Amino acid sequence: MEKQIFLLGLIRQSDMHGYQILDLINSHFNIIINITKPTAYRLLNNMAEDGWISLREEKEGKRPPRHVYSITPKGEKEFQRMLRESLAEYKPIERPNPISIAFLQIFPPEEILPHMLKRKSSVESIIEGLIGTKDHQKNYQLVFEHQHFHLKAELKWINYTIEKMNSPDWGKDVK
Amino acid sequence: MEKQIFLLGLIRQSDMHGYQILDLINSHFNIIINITKPTAYRLLNNMAEDGWISLREEKEGKRPPRHVYSITPKGEKEFQRMLRESLAEYKPIERPNPISIAFLQIFPPEEILPHMLKRKSSVESIIEGLIGTKDHQKNYQLVFEHQHFHLKAELKWINYTIEKMNSPDWGKDVK
DNA sequence: GGAGACATGTAAAGGGTTACATGATTTG
DNA sequence: CAAATCATGTAACCCTTTACATGTCTCC
Missing domain, CATH: 1.10.10.10 (Winged helix-like DNA-binding domain superfamily/Winged helix DNA-binding domain)
Structure with a gap:
């Protein structure tokens, strides 16, 4: 629909x-x-x-x-x-996350870190692109803004998670 | 997949x-x-x-x-x-937004406000449920956290947009 | 003269949902 | 004894993607 x-x-x-x-x-x-x-x-x-x-x-x-x-x-x-x-409909929010995140911790941090960094720069470049087009699309500004809020949240999460990867608890309790 | x-x-x-x-x-x-x-x-x-x-x-x-x-x-x-x-894959982030947001402004604010408020309380109750289960799902903590970041972003956006609806510019330039 | 944009489509295969179908067991 | 839970599944239908197919026009 x-x-x-x-x-x-x-x-x-x-x-x-x-x-x-x-x-x-x-x-x-x-x-x-x-x-x-x-x-x-x-x-x-x-x-x-x-x-x-x-x-x-x-x-x-x-x-x-x-x-x-x-x-x-x-x-x-x-x-x-x-x-x-x-x-x-008030649909909750569709998963904005590839489910793979759930199993991130089965790999050693050394393998994940590069992926996270690449993901980060990918998000950053999307944000840049978005800022570029935002103004020209007045009618659609709301969706772009909405996306922008979520992209910023994604960045925050990435940074937060990268930091967590350095903690000694990382990967504990995970098979 | x-x-x-x-x-x-x-x-x-x-x-x-x-x-x-x-x-x-x-x-x-x-x-x-x-x-x-x-x-x-x-x-x-x-x-x-x-x-x-x-x-x-x-x-x-x-x-x-x-x-x-x-x-x-x-x-x-x-x-x-x-x-x-x-x-x-570095998938950007799947649209977490019903595209309907793009056309929000064709309706008068009086009609949208109740929807936005209901959306807000819906998001809030999802967050509550999420906080409740988070601790019990240690293995899956990362996805829940990820979702949490995005839910908070959604709330922020809702509040921001509700505020914007009160500005005189709302709906201008939109057919 | 070749590359790339213009302009339409289809076929095959896979993914997904809704609704239907069946019957046993447990619980109030 | 009725309702909910346990436990499997299928049929029909819709949506989506990848790849194929066709030919014209424009610009370098």
Whole structure:
């Protein structure tokens, strides 16, 4: 449902065709959402079939014609319905952690430390990228901010854990 | 892969049968991972077929016999392989946010505020539950801690956003 | 003339969920 | 004796990803 909401949300702001949507998502929104081609095309086709979006073809030369989508009144209604539903769900928070963390302590600290450091710099560079795009995406500022809060928390956790790795208790009681 | 890692990780610590595993996950680990029955049984069967875990039947009365799994040397190897792979991936952080946040501002603050408050108390009660179980799960302390960091970040974000909703800029520039 | 962007898709395979199915045992 | 728990599973359906497929246009 998340993906449908996001696609509708984009189309709703301005008419778009599939390639354009995919391009936009991959270039600007990959930090917050991830949609691959087959999924996008299927969802768009489904929504077009259901009358949530309407489609017009724009031909240029001999290329495959663009399928330009616009949101319909029905689509707008469904968009708001899904949005409300999603807001009302109060989903705890999906695991932001690869579960592998649970078993970190079975490896010796020497092996984990480089991974943690790399993870750290990876998070840092994501944060940098995020700060760069944040201002240009006013409409989406809230999600980027939200992500930013969580990235900062991730950094904090990494630092905290690295420090813990130096304590003598590390790995105790763990098979 | 996450689910396989977690199942193996549990079996690795002590032999278990399917029902027991599902019960354990639903009662103690639902904050950090989510596995349903068909998925668990399928994964267990697959791993048994592949020789990652071995199976012995324990019969008691006329009930369906328990399928008790133990990890095999091969399973241990695969477990460590997957674990290393997962650690090396440096996955950014999966979206911890329902994408609906992106479109929060299309609704008037009066409608959203109650949702945000409910979300807040939901997060708070998850944190409470988490603090309660944390100490008893020494082996899994790291994941719970990780989750805790992110839950605190979520709370911070909620408070920050609620405050922002009162500013005159709220909803500006948003279609 | 070749690389890369433009523009659409599909096929196969795997993962996941919901709901259905079965029956024994324990507990109130 | 009814309800919950123990214990297994399957069927149908949906969603997602990886890889394949096709051809045009633009820019260097």
